Amino acid sequence: MxxxxxxxxxxxxxxxxxxxxxxxxxxxxxxxxxxxxxxxxxxxxxxxxxxxxxxxxxxxxxxxxxxxxxxxxxGVPFRPGARELLLDLKQAGITTALVTMSLRRMALSVVDLIDFPAFDLVVAGDDVDNPKPHPEPYLQAAALLDIDITEAIVIEDSPTGVRAGIASGAVTLGVPHIVPLDDLGAHELWPTLDGRTAHDLVDLLDRHSATTGATR
Missing domain, CATH: 1.10.150.240 (Putative phosphatase; domain 2)
Structure with missing residues (x-):
């Protein structure tokens, strides 16, 4: 988040x-x-x-x-392209989860300020026993969404989050913000979400999911 x-x-x-x-x-x-x-x-x-x-x-x-x-x-300062991508995912019928180490009440206060139902569920810091970089938060989200983690894309801006995504087995996309994400093993790094669509994420999954599944 x-x-x-x-x-x-x-x-x-x-x-x-x-x-x-x-x-x-x-x-x-x-x-x-x-x-x-x-x-x-x-x-x-x-x-x-x-x-x-x-x-x-x-x-x-x-x-x-x-x-x-x-x-x-x-006010809520959205990252460039984030709201637009979430809306495109919703319109494409792709399920989404917000996985954050913030408290649930904090996460829900942000979600409530988005002007459409952007997430199907929220997994927050007080919902898990092991925080990122442990994979538990992402594995819990996949279980609640009833999907295989290898069919998910994790989008992260922090080294801790990238490590959690990789450890979970998900295709992991790094979008650096305050700290660099080079050499952490993310499947791809995008400089921004601005201009990105659901199609871009489907293409990312198609290109990397086979490799991810083979290495688990």
Missing amino acids: DGTVVDTEPYWMAAETRLVESFGGTWTHEDALQLVGSGLIDSAIILQNAGVRMEAEAIVAHLTDEVQNLLRTE
Whole structure:
């Protein structure tokens, strides 16, 4: 979600900075990059190590509240082409799942702001035992959609997410945003989703699914 569908990473980084500074610490852009695509508790532990004297669950809840408030006041900044691609997938009858390490309430607040039913289901960070880069989130989504994971495409913007997609057995498409995705093993890298359609994703699956299935 964050960085692939919507450009909320700056919101998260701003919330993290304010939280660390409230405890007298410093939080740089490089520090924030460590958290991109990471699991909720893993991120909270990094913030604790930066001086935030709060329980991990409280950190997660606080940051989620902060980002949800920014979404309400500043709006939902969609990544280029993301909304249009989701609409084309819906019109083509292709099922979709939002797989994010954000809390479910955070994910649903973003989904509710999309002006059409963009996703058939949501798998969030508090729905799984093992966060990305573990494949569980994507395997759970495939099971709930009742599809073989090798017939799915994972679209990711973070190294953690790309690793999760590859480990799941899905065809994995990297669309880099804040951090590079080179040399991680993604089946393809696209610079943007802008101008891409459901046909492009079907073509991607056709070109790579046989190879993916053979290596599992």
